[in-house]
Amino acid sequence: MLEEVTITRAIIRRYLGKLDQSLELDAAIVGGGPAGLVAGKKLAQAGYKTALFERKLSVGGGMWGGGMMLNEIVVQQEARRILEEFGVPSSEFAPGYYTADSVLATSTLCSVAAKAGLTIFNLVSVEDVVIRAQRVTSLVINWSAVQMAGLHVDPLTIKARWVIDATGHDSEVLHVIARKVDAELLTASGKVMGERSLWAEQAESDTLANTREAFPGVYTAGMCANAVFGSYRMGPVFGGMLLSGEKAAAEVAARLAAGE
Ligand code: 48F
Numbered sequence: 001m002l003e004e005v006t007i008t009r010a011i012i013r014r015y016l017g018k019l020d021q022s023l024e025l026d027a028a029i030v031g032g033g034p035a036g037l038v039a040g041k042k043l044a045q046a047g048y049k050t051a052l053f054e055r056k057l058s059v060g061g062g063m064w065g066g067g068m069m070l071n072e073i074v075v076q077q078e079a080r081r082i083l084e085e086f087g088v089p090s091s092e093f094a095p096g097y098y099t100a101d102s103v104l105a106t107s108t109l110c111s112v113a114a115k116a117g118l119t120i121f122n123l124v125s126v127e128d129v130v131i132r133a134q135r136v137t138s139l140v141i142n143w144s145a146v147q148m149a150g151l152h153v154d155p156l157t158i159k160a161r162w163v164i165d166a167t168g169h170d171s172e173v174l175h176v177i178a179r180k181v182d183a184e185l186l187t188a189s190g191k192v193m194g195e196r197s198l199w200a201e202q203a204e205s206d207t208l209a210n211t212r213e214a215f216p217g218v219y220t221a222g223m224c225a226n227a228v229f230g231s232y233r234m235g236p237v238f239g240g241m242l243l244s245g246e247k248a249a250a251e252v253a254a255r256l257a258a259g260e
Helices: 004-021 034-045 077-086 102-115 144-149 172-180 200-209 223-229 239-257
Strands: 024-030 050-054 072-076 091-094 097-101 119-122 124-132 135-143 156-165 196-198 213-215 218-220
Touching (some): 024 034, 024 239, 034 077, 034 102, 034 239, 072 077, 072 102, 072 239, 077 097, 077 102, 077 239, 097 102, 102 119, 124 172, 135 144, 156 239, 172 213, 172 218, 200 239, 218 223, 218 239
Parallel strands (some): 024 156, 050 119, 156 218
Antiparallel strands (some): 072 097, 091 097, 124 135
């Protein structure tokens, strides 16, 4: 026998339990594209209390659609080991270029990250941050549906020792900090420098170099790294996204291990 009330109660209690468990995090990841998912998997696997907040219904960001909706992605040699680590099948197209089915790749990243212990909240948008002593200490979250409907509803907060801005081209967390805080970002101009036109090779190597702390308490990852530090976009080659997520996680883990 199935009782509707029990089904409803199960969902409410389980969800609120998850949320309650995530009020004070070691690491909070904003954005569930490839960079955020890799970072989240690595941090959760290392035993850090980590949650990821994704605005949309589906997690996976810009990876589902391959290039111009042709659902294949390209990953270069250096990042293939990360596909292998996640169990995503890929095949060589030309020396150094590997392809993967984008639906298989994206769904596998989501699944492996969640199974590693990453708590994923989809349909939740990060709209602001809390700053104390010139350091980000919390995220300010709201239902995406509240934002979409333009409702006047106040948000809630999630405390996090470290935040990773993995919001892609829009670099939303760092934009909000640059707009609202009377302090400079750790970029050459002190502001979000903005992304430049497409240049796959340069963009891919810059992504890794730009994966770093951009404001006290906040790391960049993925396309956000280049958008914040003023480098190029790369198009549908995804190795830099995977490597950037890995680097952001390693650096945040080192800071956490150092007690920061
Ligand atoms: O855009 P996205 O996939 O970022 P990424 O991991 O990868 C970039 C590539 O997809 C592609 C590219 C590759 O070569 O250039 O664009 O850097 O995923 C970013 C996710 O962040 C979510 C957004 O819905 C998307 O799924 N997001 C953006 N702003 C917010 C957010 C926000 N304020 N709160 C929650 N989620």
